[in-house]
Amino acid sequence: MDRPEVSCVFVCHDGDGRVLLARRSAQARDEPGAWDCGAGALEFGETFEQAVTREVTEEYATPPLSIDLRGVRNVLRPGSHWVAIVFAVRLDPAAARIGEPHKFDELGWFPLDALPAPLHSQLPAALELFTA
Structure with a gap:
């Protein structure tokens, strides 16, 4: 990659304090x-x-159900440069399911003070903008 790319990052939530996270598959x-x-x-x-x-x-x-812009950040990793535009996205928890099983093998709704481990290295920065 020789120039930055743009990524839309979305932290999905249920409107009641829980966020939706997906466990990345093999x-x-x-x-x-x-x-x-x-x-x-x-x-x-x-x-x-x-x-x-x-x-x-x-x-x-x-x-x-709703999309709200929360912020923008640079993501500089070896061999890549992304401009990440972070959104808060409200979803219906009853309707959410894995749509891309080749990328994810589990979904879960979590309160922000009880997140699963391990977290993706870029997730804390996205959550910081989500909660700002």
Whole structure:
């Protein structure tokens, strides 16, 4: 990668203090076994909201009830540079399920003070913007 890419990161919540996290499968691009929020690359011509709606629906098999911009951060990792735009996305907990089983092998709703382990290395920074 020779230039930054844009990622829409979404911390899904139920409106009652719980967040939805997915455990990354053995086939995940990085950090298999880690719990993470969702994210996906912005495609050419998409608005942020269109990208978030597409990605949330693909990953969790249900559309967002609301989408709120929470902040922006640089994600600099060896060999990559992403501009991460972080959103809070409200979902219906009863409707959410794994939509991409090749990426995730478990979903769970967690209060912020009782998150599972291990967490993806980038999740704490996303949660910081989510709770700001």
